[in-house]
Each structure stands twice: as structure tokens, then as C-alpha cells.
Amino acid sequence: MRFKLEMECSQRQKDSNIILALDIASTSRSNLFSKSLKLLEQVHLYICAVKLNHHLILPLGLFDRVHQILRLAHRYELPTIMDCKINDIGSTNKVIAENYFKAGFDAVIANPFVGWKEGLQSVFEVAKRVQKGVILLCYMSHEAAWEGYGQTIQEAKTDTRTLQYVVFAKKALEWNADGIIVGATYPEKIEEIAKITTNKVPIYSPGVGVQGGDIQSAMKAGARYLIVGRTIFSAPNPASMARQIREEAKLRKL
Ligand code: XMP
Numbered sequence: 001m002r003f004k005l006e007m008e009c010s011q012r013q014k015d016s017n018i019i020l021a022l023d024i025a026s027t028s029r030s031n032l033f034s035k036s037l038k039l040l041e042q043v044h045l046y047i048c049a050v051k052l053n054h055h056l057i058l059p060l061g062l063f064d065r066v067h068q069i070l071r072l073a074h075r076y077e078l079p080t081i082m083d084c085k086i087n088d089i090g091s092t093n094k095v096i097a098e099n100y101f102k103a104g105f106d107a108v109i110a111n112p113f114v115g116w117k118e119g120l121q122s123v124f125e126v127a128k129r130v131q132k133g134v135i136l137l138c139y140m141s142h143e144a145a146w147e148g149y150g151q152t153i154q155e156a157k158t159d160t161r162t163l164q165y166v167v168f169a170k171k172a173l174e175w176n177a178d179g180i181i182v183g184a185t186y187p188e189k190i191e192e193i194a195k196i197t198t199n200k201v202p203i204y205s206p207g208v209g210v211q212g213g214d215i216q217s218a219m220k221a222g223a224r225y226l227i228v229g230r231t232i233f234s235a236p237n238p239a240s241m242a243r244q245i246r247e248e249a250k251l252r253k254l
Pocket residue numbers: 021022023053083085109137139140141142181182183206207208209210211227228229230231
């Protein structure tokens with residue numbers, strides 16, 4: 001099944017649009033591993049997917065303990081996303097994507113800055129072959145996002161002045177991406193990008209809570225999924241925090 005549909009099914013089944021960013025840190029690797037498993041056990045009922053990044057890949061190893069974490073996520077019927085922001089030349093990008101998919105990830109995040117030919121084309125081809133997903137960065141959640149994603153540029157195709165993230169949103173449509181990332185810290189960008197893509201490319205939005213983004217503003221603006229890390233796993237009770245965030249995100253429907 002295509003990743004985009006897999007996510008829709010998971011959202012319906014779990015009645016949640018919350019993606020856990022499993023970014024916990026620890027000085028001990030075995031502690032990090034057991035903490036990751038425990039967190040998944042605690043919150044799996046309230047989330048629709050899990051996102052990992054280098055927080056766990058570097059200390060735990062992709063085909064070793066990360067693979068076991070992914071197996072647990074799949075046992076809970078949770079799709080898994082690797083936040084690797086693929087950003088190299090095509091031949092290297094291909095190997096990166098192949099390895100993450102082989103280890104059990106269902107989707108990878110990639111950076112459209114590198115373009116299509118000899119850039120991300122190979123990632124989309126690999127993903128299509130093994131029926132996995134590709135999510136593109138469009139406007140990041142951090143303060144300096146405007147320095148790259150918010151720049152005014154001269155678009156090569158149309159030879160007109162436009163904004164970098166507008167071009168990326170159009171590329172997401174053209175490349176048939178499974179999703180785009182737009183920071184919850186910029187709800188006005190979410191709204192604008194949702195209009196450009198005519199809601200055909202689901203918006204994944206990190207940045208609520210600790211980074212300052214507001215759940216309701218992001219949802220009202222058009223975010224489909226919220227990616228949440230520290231607000232959940234640093235809470236005294238991660239399960240009840242995950243449930244609370246899930247319920248707050250659902251209020252938008254009322
Ligand atoms: P917190 O703890 O702030 O974690 O809830 C957010 C998670 O999302 C990642 N992150 C991003 N990933 N594009 C991405 O692909 C972004 O703009 C972005 N902003 C935050 C961050 O690494 C963490 O895992």
C-alpha cells in the first residue's frame with residue numbers, strides 16, 4: 001500500500017494524527033534502547049506513526065537496535081519515518097534510501113534543495129519500487145528557516161521572482177510526494193502551502209509545544225499530522241500527554 005494511504009489508515013484506526021518524534025537522549029546506549037521501547041509501549045495507543053532521526057540511529061545502529069525498535073513499532077501497527085533529510089547526489093541518495101527502507105522504515109524525509117535529476121529522482125524511484133514513502137521538506141520549524149526556505153528566488157522554469165518554499169510546494173505536487181513538512185511555528189505558511197498544493201499533499205507539522213507552535217493554529221491552518229517529541233517524552237506522564245495532544249488536535253473537527 002502506498003505510504004500516503006498507509007498513514008490515512010493508521011490515522012483512522014488509531015483515531016490520532018500525532019506522530020511521535022522518538023528523540024530521547026541518554027549517556028548509556030543500553031539505557032537509550034530500553035527507554036525507547038518503554039516510551040513506545042506507553043504511548044502507542046495515542047499516536048499514528050513514529051519518527052526517528054539521528055538521535056537514535058547514531059548511538060544504536062540502523063540494523064541493530066533501531067531495527068528492533070522499528071519491529072516493535074510495526075507490532076503496534078505504527079508506520080515508521082526516518083527523518084534523515086536526504087541531501088546528497090543521486091547515487092549516494094539511492095544508497096541512503098535503500099538502507100533505511102531495508103532496515104524497516106516506511107518513509108524517508110528528503111530535501112528538495114538538491115533537485116530532481118541526479119538529486120532526488122533516485123530516492124523516489126527506490127521508494128516506488130519497494131512501495132515506501134518520501135516526504136519533502138518545505139518550510140522548516142526553526143527560527144532561521146526563512147534564511148533558506150523563505151528566500152525570494154528567481155524561478156528557473158518561469159523566470160519570475162517567487163519564494164523558495166512556494167517552488168518546493170509545487171515540486172511536491174509534481175514529484176508526487178507522500179507529504180511535505182511545514183513547521184507548526186509558521187501557521188501562515190501552512191495555510192499558504194495547503195492552498196498551493198490544493199490539499200493534495202498532506203502536511204506534516206513539527207514544532208508544537210517546546211518549539212512554540214500551537215496545536216490549534218497548525219490544525220486550523222491545514223496541518224494533517226503533528227510531529228511531537230519533547231512535549232510528550234519529557235512530560236511526567238508521556239501517555240497522558242500524548243492522549244491530551246491527540247484530543248486537542250481533534251477539537252479542530254468540532
Ligand atoms: P520537538 O521535541 O521539538 O521535536 O517536538 C520535533 C522533531 O521534529 C524534527 N523537526 C523537523 N523535521 N523538518 C523535519 O524534517 C523540520 O522542519 C523539523 N523541525 C523539527 C526534530 O528533529 C525533532 O525530531
